[in-house]
Amino acid sequence: MFKPIIEGKIFKVGDDIDTDQIYPGRYLYLTSPEEMAVHAMEDVIADFYKKIEGEDWIIAAGKNFGCGSSREHAPRALLYAGVKAIVAESFGRIFYRNALNVGLPAVKCSGIVKEVQQGSLIQINLKEGLIVLGTPEKTLSIEKFSPQLLAILKNEGLIPYMKKYGKYSHLKNI
Amino acid sequence: MHPLYQILADAAGRDKVTPGEFIIAKVDLAEINDLYLQVIMSFKEMGGDKIWDSQKVTFVMDHYAPPPTIKAAENQTKMREFAKEQGIKYFFDINRGVCHQVMPEEGLVWPDMVLVATDSHTTTHGAFGAFSTGIGATDMAAVLLTGEIWFRVPEIIKIKIQGKIRKGVMAKDIILYIISQLGTDIALYKAVEYTGETVTDMSLDERLVLCNMAVEMGAKATYIKPDKKVWDYISLVNPQKIQECRPIKQINEKENEVYESVYNFDISNLEPQVALPYRVDNVVPVSQVAEEPINQALIGTCTGGRINDIKIAAQILKGRKIFSSVRLLIIPVSNKILEKCIELGYIQTLLNAGATLVTPSCGPCLGAHEGVLSSGESCISTSSRNFPGRMGSSEAKIFLSSPATAAASAIKGVITDPREFL
Numbered sequence: 374m375f376k377p378i379i380e381g382k383i384f385k386v387g388d389d390i391d392t393d394q395i396y397p398g399r400y401l402y403l404t405s406p407e408e409m410a411v412h413a414m415e416d417v418i419a420d421f422y423k424k425i426e427g428e429d430w431i432i433a434a435g436k437n438f439g440c441g442s443s444r445e446h447a448p449r450a451l452l453y454a455g456v457k458a459i460v461a462e463s464f465g466r467i468f469y470r471n472a473l474n475v476g477l478p479a480v481k482c483s484g485i486v487k488e489v490q491q492g493s494l495i496q497i498n499l500k501e502g503l504i505v506l507g508t509p510e511k512t513l514s515i516e517k518f519s520p521q522l523l524a525i526l527k528n529e530g531l532i533p534y535m536k537k538y539g540k541y542s543h544l545k546n547i
Numbered sequence: 548m549h550p551l552y553q554i555l556a557d558a559a560g561r562d563k564v565t566p567g568e569f570i571i572a573k574v575d576l577a578e579i580n581d582l583y584l585q586v587i588m589s590f591k592e593m594g595g596d597k598i599w600d601s602q603k604v605t606f607v608m609d610h611y612a613p614p615p616t617i618k619a620a621e622n623q624t625k626m627r628e629f630a631k632e633q634g635i636k637y638f639f640d641i642n643r644g645v646c647h648q649v650m651p652e653e654g655l656v657w658p659d660m661v662l663v664a665t666d667s668h669t670t671t672h673g674a675f676g677a678f679s680t681g682i683g684a685t686d687m688a689a690v691l692l693t694g695e696i697w698f699r700v701p702e703i704i705k706i707k708i709q710g711k712i713r714k715g716v717m718a719k720d721i722i723l724y725i726i727s728q729l730g731t732d733i734a735l736y737k738a739v740e741y742t743g744e745t746v747t748d749m750s751l752d753e754r755l756v757l758c759n760m761a762v763e764m765g766a767k768a769t770y771i772k773p774d775k776k777v778w779d780y781i782s783l784v785n786p787q788k789i790q791e792c793r794p795i796k797q798i799n800e801k802e803n804e805v806y807e808s809v810y811n812f813d814i815s816n817l818e819p820q821v822a823l824p825y826r827v828d829n830v831v832p833v834s835q836v837a838e839e840p841i842n843q844a845l846i847g848t849c850t851g852g853r854i855n856d857i858k859i860a861a862q863i864l865k866g867r868k869i870f871s872s873v874r875l876l877i878i879p880v881s882n883k884i885l886e887k888c889i890e891l892g893y894i895q896t897l898l899n900a901g902a903t904l905v906t907p908s909c910g911p912c913l914g915a916h917e918g919v920l921s922s923g924e925s926c927i928s929t930s931s932r933n934f935p936g937r938m939g940s941s942e943a944k945i946f947l948s949s950p951a952t953a954a955a956s957a958i959k960g961v962i963t964d965p966r967e968f969l
Binding site for chain 2: 389391393394397398399401402403404416417436437440441442443444445446449463465466467470471474475519520521522530531532535536539540541544
């Protein structure tokens, strides 16, 4: 079910984290969620999937998160590993589409990196377009979703969306 | 209106489009490669049965050509079955080459089309005047289902390149230099148009390099105004399209009304460039990195494996031998290019020099197979990315360069200015 409010702990990463780092090319032939999850971010953070086990984590990234290849394996691996959402200054454009298409909320928020620390609490309110940070409490705004993207997000990805509507039908506000 | 906007307006059934707005566009060609069994999985999960148009879809088996693992082989088998069952008109198996060369060779790319492919380097086809962009598996599944895709109409950045290219300098050097100056996210969510006398004077092969690498600046699409070189090529590969393509209209607005920003580059004094690990914008002139030892040199891929690239490598290596501890991989971008290189004697020259010939494919560029690196190794490569772990071990180093620099480096075993051999 679509959750308009997502809460979790921050997993902080830097600028220009490319899709080779998120999901190495040597595993691109894998298609099952269990197999893909264990390789998420493995070249950047060893055993990332184990480190985020049992708790809700949200990745906070600098600019250009997910730049590089078009591999949808990258957001899928993060999703399968249990990442709840990604907040970044900006995203590689294909990664951004892929994340929303597979039902992983990706939100753009200018200035996020300097406001958060590893492990600090964050709440993303997709309905209000806001981010609320734990201590010290602070509110930031996120870039508004277009109606079409919001409709995909609300349906938890493009697969359920297409299953329901069979075509793109939300260019205008819903 | 810019020609890219004209393409998008036509595809969306509108009179005009403006940057920032969202449109639903009709797709002229959808290409899927063999990394993307997920396309078929997502299509079926969407409830898909028959694809929207079997004449507008192409499959290219290029990333695992030939397959290195049982799982990769099984994925290809499933894709072959799907293509057969759907009656997909253009199926190119492992004996054809990389999609970004195979599609133009087969006459599937033309000015004023909308092309989407499951590969980020799809920006390449702006060199033919197409609106072409990379998408992921589930986006592609929706294209197979509906024939449509949503786009945010991109702002356009104009990059004007002036000056005569010096001997030993190639398009790859120019684009590496431009990326180093503008950064890896300058064109995020935007399109890039290349203009200027340097671009006009370039061969199509060299223009393809500029457009291919634009994605490393974040670009969604690229554009070079089609000229005689493009129309001559189209008339060879798909003469019928010459009649069908709309004439390209002049832009009537002022420059600042069309372009978000304009950047000017004079490359008259540019020397060969090298991108150091692990960023494409971490670029220095070759003189600053000369003497860096290498274990492997790779000449090939969708960025650097065309006739022009293999020709210069053969020129440099003719009558010479590669350094004793260096492996030189030659990966022509397509079988047609390989055949031409054989015919022109380049392959024999390179084999005599000690090169290893790899089948036309993406090769080790993405770390899948056919020449991956062990930890601690260094490779100079004509490919497009030097991220950690891109070509195998994340402890290996990748230096990006032109084919000329890669060939010269293979001779000496250290990164070398190609002008020494030209």
